[in-house]
């Protein structure tokens with residue numbers, strides 16, 4: 001990262017896609033690897049591939065309670081075939097091979113005896129004493145699970161870089177893993193800037209506001225598995241900013257506020273001084289005044305040639321949210337050793353008008369409502385990027401592509417659902 005351009009011509013706005021590519025190119029995973037028990041693995045990032053030590057299922061088994069038989073015994077028959085019952089196999093048993101011309105009672109999960117390949121579900125079975133009357137039209141393999149039909153031995157069942165879900169933990173367990181190699185959490189130092197910003201609960205003198213961005217960003221970082229170090233609130237003062245920034249030890253430093261062009265916006269200048277600015281300002285609305293750079297010295301945790309990445313988000317809470325969504329999230333994922341994933345997007349109908357000029361990627365807060373067979377997005381609340389209540393209300397953010405002009409009701413609209421994301 002050191003050595004990158006310290007600045008970008010002020011009249012050139014990077015697109016979100018360019019900025020994202022540049023930022024991912026500038027950093028590499030920094031976190032170490034540790035082993036955790038399966039019960040502690042949910043939500044962690046897998047550091048090594050999990051290769052299936054055996055197949056799943058490991059043996060051919062019945063998928064229903066019923067009777068196991070060899071379908072060859074009924075192939076071509078025109079009437080039910082009489083198959084005497086020669087045994088009983090429950091889950092956990094080790095069966096003997098099937099005697100030719102017979103069937104066995106079997107239960108779900110029990111191994112199929114050698115020679116049996118089909119299960120007749122008990123609801124469909126007719127018995128004459130100890131003799132099964134097997135229908136002539138039995139499909140071979142019916143109600144059986146084949147060896148390896150879920151996972152074949154030797155394949156990569158879970159790839160390094162994926163964030164483990166309850167289902168992924170279950171798959172690792174089924175494959176016999178006891179512990180998993182996962183990435184250590186990313187440590188992110190977080191600060192809010194602004195003379196007007198006060199911590200939660202503090203009295204508000206005239207002109208002051210409570211810090212909303214600190215809790216917002218801390219919560220989003222924690223959802224990405226980060227360890228958050230709160231570096232507090234720093235006033236619009238270069239010396240104070242310099243003192244705070246140069247005392248931080250983290251894998252990433254994230255700030256909000258103070259990155260636009262005013263005389264009270266010092267973040268960019270101090271970061272340029274302590275390291276460098278790679279890019280500043282994006283073709284993004286809201287979120288244009290965003291700075292990405294690095295800090296040198298004193299922050300070395302094996303990161304980028306002695307530099308710690310720095311992301312300065314805008315002060316308006318919705319702008320900070322959007323900037324974190326489009327750049328902070330992939331940056332955190334990449335640094336933490338996680339494969340960078342795009343949040344799921346869906347296409348819905350636009351239910352509102354929105355005037356705009358092409359050139360910037362824009363995000364709007366929307367609620368999603370069913371209408372007939374379609375889902376329609378309606379814009380919520382005040383559109384201003386300082387407003388928080390409309391972000392709370394929103395089910396999704398609409399993503400308006402850079403080149404698009406205004407939106408009209410009925411237009412197709414791409415949205416990113418927020419549920420489960422942030």
Ligand SMILES: Nc1nc2c(c(=O)[nH]1)N[C@H]1C(S)=C(S)[C@@H](COP(=O)(O)OP(=O)(O)OC[C@H]3O[C@@H](n4cnc5c(N)ncnc54)[C@H](O)[C@@H]3O)O[C@H]1N2
Nearest residue numbers: 192194211212213214257258259260261265314315316319
């Ligand atoms: N002349 C210009 N003025 C502004 C520009 C511009 O390009 N030229 N950009 C505007 C845009 S867009 C945004 S966004 C803001 C962002 O500026 P900063 O990142 O420097 O943020 P601040 O000025 O410090 O604060 C903006 C706004 O957000 C409030 N804020 C700040 N921190 C917090 C916090 N932790 N919790 C809640 N709210 C916070 C702050 O009080 C301001 O109201 O600049 C525009 N101006």
Ligand code: MOO
Nearest residue numbers: 286287288319385
């Ligand atoms: O883009 Mo600012 O980021 O409008 O709020």
